[in-house]
Amino acid sequence: MATKDINVGVIGASGYTGSDLIRMLSGHPKIDLKYVSANNHAGQRVGEIYPYLNGKVDLFLEKWQDINWSVVDVIFSCLPHGIFHEIFPMLPAEKIIIDLSADFRLSSAKDYAQWYNFEHKSVETINHFVYGLTELNRSNIKKSEKVACPGCYPTATLLALYPLIADDLIDINHITIDAKSGISGAGRSPKRDLLFSEISESFRPYSVTGHRHIIEIEQQLMLHSKKDIKINFIPHLVPMNRGELVTSHVRLSKDIKLNEIIEIYQSKYRNDNFINIMSNGNVPNTINVRGTNNCDIAVIPGRVDKTLIIISAIDNLVKGSSGQAIQNMNLIHGWPEELGLHQISIFP
Amino acid sequence: MATKDINVGVIGASGYTGSDLIRMLSGHPKIDLKYVSANNHAGQRVGEIYPYLNGKVDLFLEKWQDINWSVVDVIFSCLPHGIFHEIFPMLPAEKIIIDLSADFRLSSAKDYAQWYNFEHKSVETINHFVYGLTELNRSNIKKSEKVACPGCYPTATLLALYPLIADDLIDINHITIDAKSGISGAGRSPKRDLLFSEISESFRPYSVTGHRHIIEIEQQLMLHSKKDIKINFIPHLVPMNRGELVTSHVRLSKDIKLNEIIEIYQSKYRNDNFINIMSNGNVPNTINVRGTNNCDIAVIPGRVDKTLIIISAIDNLVKGSSGQAIQNMNLIHGWPEELGLHQISIFP
Amino acid sequence: MATKDINVGVIGASGYTGSDLIRMLSGHPKIDLKYVSANNHAGQRVGEIYPYLNGKVDLFLEKWQDINWSVVDVIFSCLPHGIFHEIFPMLPAEKIIIDLSADFRLSSAKDYAQWYNFEHKSVETINHFVYGLTELNRSNIKKSEKVACPGCYPTATLLALYPLIADDLIDINHITIDAKSGISGAGRSPKRDLLFSEISESFRPYSVTGHRHIIEIEQQLMLHSKKDIKINFIPHLVPMNRGELVTSHVRLSKDIKLNEIIEIYQSKYRNDNFINIMSNGNVPNTINVRGTNNCDIAVIPGRVDKTLIIISAIDNLVKGSSGQAIQNMNLIHGWPEELGLHQISIFP
């Protein structure tokens, strides 16, 4: 086997996001997955906590404090929100660091106090991180060495709204996001609410008084619109493993024909191979993006005059998390963004 | 066993709606389920097409033409849309007839041409039918002998919006309905799209260019508001058997506090035992209304000023269809509306 | 409402078994569900831990120590294995007590040390309890006041094998039980293995080195055969909520025709309304017994000479637990065994 170009380490690998990152990194042609860390499972084989990786990934889990970072080029962190910001100062500052938590996504330390209920311990470095929604922030990510990858809902929502926001086509006072996610987004920690018997015949909203992704979406929309924006956002839990579908309901601020809008979408994303603007009456279905880094988007005229419904679907663990993280690594290294992300999903 | 008060016959009993009607009628203390018809299965036992009813319902399926209607007091029709209106003139006109299809729900014959793609064959009798959303039309149903039961989406949507519409509290130009339904709503006919392998990891919108329930919802909203109303309505398919959850996004037309709104809901539905206005941060979950005739409703303040999100959940086959039909039969006979509808769902 | 005949209390009500017992007791025409206990949830309403019972069961959970047992006629215990035997001596000895755990099912105290890993604290009273498999032990249960209800696997297995064992028709050295259960059998405690994402695409055996129900099955088989019996028993976990299907593979010990065997089954169970010996090529399906106290049984000739496959299906929470417990209460009181157990399952 040819020598790989770079070495990679993953911190916080014991959740579904970590699992998916390992799965995709292990097939990446340019990188060598050198270290995998999960402090609670240090000493175990990866295959012990993820039996499906038995015989595929032959590594032991270690404590992150025990890793020899000197031979590592890129560090991915899949630690939960509120933990990575404490660890960050102890990591080697010169490395490329790609964080999949929320800890460096928001604008300021006080946002964390308000929305995440913790005091940020790396305040001065929040600005060192760029927001890692590749399609919307490519030029900044390319020249950065610290990336804060977006949340899954912000990814699907911002990709759906960006063309309209960027061209000032919608009334920013009437943005309604009705979001739906599979169960893997809720993590792998044992909770009664997530047991098979509680979920399999259940559909319900959650976090209706204010999901944490709201502030992230609003800050990015404001950045791209240069306007003050508040949104309504209601997430729901779907009894399936993977996938996220976001239905965005908006009002047009000017007269514009549907085909012109679709052309705007196609134009904005003309260089984005993972974005698929659907036509011919096709609509997104989570099963079609399962296991891929794709985002399928359909733009549908509302029945009410001057309204529009944009429907976007992603795999919450791939484009919504680990896949996008790899896309950003590729971008920083000047590799094709699709490298190691060509996987075809299994079906059914 | 004591003599039952009335005899009942069911036409079009071979689908999930018919099955659920039979299930509930067979436990109703006042009625005797006399005839069950499904022309394609005439001659078979009910237990042959519904093995779970084996030993519970001991009847043979017959052709509706072969039934001795003279001994029947109430006829339920579970025939698909576009069929009952052709059969209706051949049924005995003096009977109480409760139709679960769309064939007599809409205002005029031309609505059927436009939305259901068929020419209505009982035009002159459309007005003989009253709209069977019990909670909103009780006084008319009580004195009627022909009831057109609402669709499942209209039921959940109208129950959610009625208090706001009746008191003129919302901007009728900004009604956005984001609806989600379990698979049983799509029926029992074999279709590739409904196979387990196509559904179990899939979430998707459908009928995005105009679901047939839109006109039904609009006509009822107009009736109660005396205004011209158009709505946006997008339904989605959830990988579960039963249940429907509707998220209604609206804008308030006047300044009013949340607790006042909730009081209005509680007041409007104070005599409606099947309607549950939730409080203390509880939100609807389809699993909690599964198998029941209940509708759980939560009213949630939007983050955007003067917006409101109303979330309503029903069992699409019970309150959304067969349960409501029985509720109407009870109402017409002066029995308690809950009679035969006390079932507790199984869980899990 | 007419006065109920007796008062009932339930201990250990916070699991799926307790939930199902409450569901069925609340519809029982002869009993008043007076007390419900779950020490960890004392002070909460039943509807708080089981939202589907909101508005159906209006009781507060209490500590069992706080219950006024003097007004209670029957005590059901749904406590987990290894706990009830410690509490039993503190309950009023004269009451009818129906235990749904394993604590009084086995023959002797040492069985608990070996198979359940605890030292039995009510050794002298083990013999006071009768084994509550109604169809096989009716005469003893009828005159008893202490009943130990069978485990779910023993119920389905013993009902399948009893006619063959009782008539000495099979080779007792060749009994192979291949069992499959839905997830609810694993309980409601949060465990990673039971999360939706771990279960929904998984089928696997478990407890392959010796499931605890083996000794219970063997002891009952020995009782009815008067022979020493060991069996092979492998249980598997099915990604569904309810239901249990047991495939018993046996060898005939004499020449006997299939129709004679089926006649023996029909004869043995001729007075057992919950047992359904299938014919005409029909085979059990868990979905058809879901939510009911039924046991469907099919007897199938093996391809190998003189072999037989018996397939039995029950709802693990009903006939396999709470339903059978109620059936025993009915039997003890001289009521029809079916009282309060007529529920028709929902489908789908």
Added chain:
Amino acid sequence: MATKDINVGVIGASGYTGSDLIRMLSGHPKIDLKYVSANNHAGQRVGEIYPYLNGKVDLFLEKWQDINWSVVDVIFSCLPHGIFHEIFPMLPAEKIIIDLSADFRLSSAKDYAQWYNFEHKSVETINHFVYGLTELNRSNIKKSEKVACPGCYPTATLLALYPLIADDLIDINHITIDAKSGISGAGRSPKRDLLFSEISESFRPYSVTGHRHIIEIEQQLMLHSKKDIKINFIPHLVPMNRGELVTSHVRLSKDIKLNEIIEIYQSKYRNDNFINIMSNGNVPNTINVRGTNNCDIAVIPGRVDKTLIIISAIDNLVKGSSGQAIQNMNLIHGWPEELGLHQISIFP
């Protein structure tokens, strides 16, 4: 992109097996997927019938009669049983042909009359095909150009039993196979029995009077044992998409220790990278082989003296069908058997 070594065509590509074959072939480094045929869908893009392949496989479906076979090196057929044997004589005889149906698996034409209910139209060529269970027939496949790939149940069963049969370790009169399969094995044709609502809470046996895979298993066991063998075989349907788990219950014919048996398994499969003999108490779980060409096998001592339970798990569409077909293509071409089969499954 480097030139591929060979061109491949697929016939009968519109089912789940065809889909999975396309998925895996499209990532194979040595082959160019040149033609894809499905006569009922001729003219459509692959992405139209398999939306998840949109943007991944850019081919049109054609009628097999229209394909230019001269440029094709290997032909895979995924046509249903009973069709390929009629088409075979019309295909170019000199090509490598790998059939995934049953049409050339059995010993003689009369087997098809008896077990598959059709008259074989290529009787004289049945013997030209070798049985494609790679691990058991490697030397014959390697030098063959016509391969009949095994059924999914025979694959999992024969891999489980082969070491015992080959070394004459079990009593051939006591082989009991209790098999369980996910729904995808039942195909993609719309059938009421396979609808989501009929399946999701259902577990049931099927084909209890004689599944067609019985004769295939028996013929192969006889081949390897040189003895006359009949087996009991009962398949069950599991409410999940993929995966198959076979529980084989056998009796040892001689005294041999468990660790010796496990060593025999390890030895027989020491060169078989897809076979995983489990140890340390681990047992197969379908979720761990999902999407892979692996077979996980555990050998468990029975409680009854001298009995053994062998549990084997595969993905029914991969090792049970399309993956094994590619493994055989690799073998014939002298490539590593794993080529193009390194996929890591997604989880969850």
